[in-house]
Amino acid sequence: MTDHSPRLFASADAIRRVGEGLLARTLPRAEWTHEAHLAATTYLVVERPDIDLDAELPEIIRSYNESVGGRNTDSEGYHETITGVFLAAVRAHVVETGERELCARVNALLLSPRGRRDWPLRFYSRERLFSVEARLGFVAPDRT
Template sequence: MTDLPFRPFADDAAIRRIGEGLLACTLPKAEWTHEAHLGATLWLIRDRPDIDVDTRIAAIISAYNESVGGVNDDTQGYHDTITRCFVAGIRLHLSGRAPGEALVEAVNTLLASPIGLRDWPLRFYSRKRLFSVAARRGFVPPDLVALP
């Protein structure tokens, strides 16, 4: 049992399995948690230079959502602004990490940081703007404070 406000990953292999399952659309839906979103995205950015995250992240997550019976529409599924906000945060987090650091260390320290909190985007966006249809369907700039 852990008193942490997140579920840490046990090792690098667990994170790679999530990322590979996301790409292959084979990850069980129950495993697509907040932690999995952040772990897979960090892995993609850091360890998969063959994948242009900025260009492909929407298609990757949308395809995965549909593969597990989800719908990407105005009220559910892929949310572009939240995703791109976390991508910016993950890049910021990685910029301060040591080269060669274990993947599990990079991901678990992200999850333990303010950037890893589910409500981190609300530091930059009002609820109304962040949860708007426009923000779900495409990136909208912050209305409170610029993204880092």
């Protein structure tokens, strides 16, 4: 596993800005970090129950990527399996953290094993996780 030194958030408002910037496609590309992915997803799970993330999150991310000049191809951009793994992690974390304030929840997630960039590699071989099949559709883990 890699060294884990996450950039933490200073406030719930900073997290909301990332989440709403994702939705509006106004978040600067340089700010779309791993931490921002998890913060935005936590914000969406906690504060935007009006969005069906299972159905809508893939297009939200794809649209955002394209709005900042990115592409969604077999080798770059949106990754279905990684998104699914981290969405499940965020949902489990939200349940475990109960009624804690948004910033405290996000920072606790970023400091936890689930918040690590390489966390999906606990369940997937590198070859399977970074395959075209896993990028374009959800694939089951190959590690137990």
